[in-house]
Amino acid sequence: MKSWPKTMTVCGIPYSVVYVSSAAEVDSDNQALDLWGQADHSLSQIRLRTHSRKGAAISPEQMLATLLHEALHAMFVQHKLLKVDLSGNADTEDFIDTFAHLWADLLVRNGIVELPAKPKKKSK
């Protein structure tokens, strides 16, 4: 990856990928959660957070894991896996997050994906 993608096609559906700096900008449902990312299926949009609550840049490895996490949500919704993932069900979150981190580690550790630096500025 030379740069962070602005779009990502998941199961044939193009999602825009938007980089934001705060949890509030990630969370379109205003759940007041400390979210790292969110897949918004109605907008075909994935929002990824670039900074922690304390303002530190999120590592490229964490951003890749979050991007894969949100892509998995999109896949699960589109293929109706795990009884449709829209509820924020904790078991579903754990399953998705574990697989996202395993895949991110696999891809980076084996040189399949080379991570770009974090995005310099947010786009909307």
Ligand SMILES: [Zn+2]
């Ligand atoms: Zn999730």
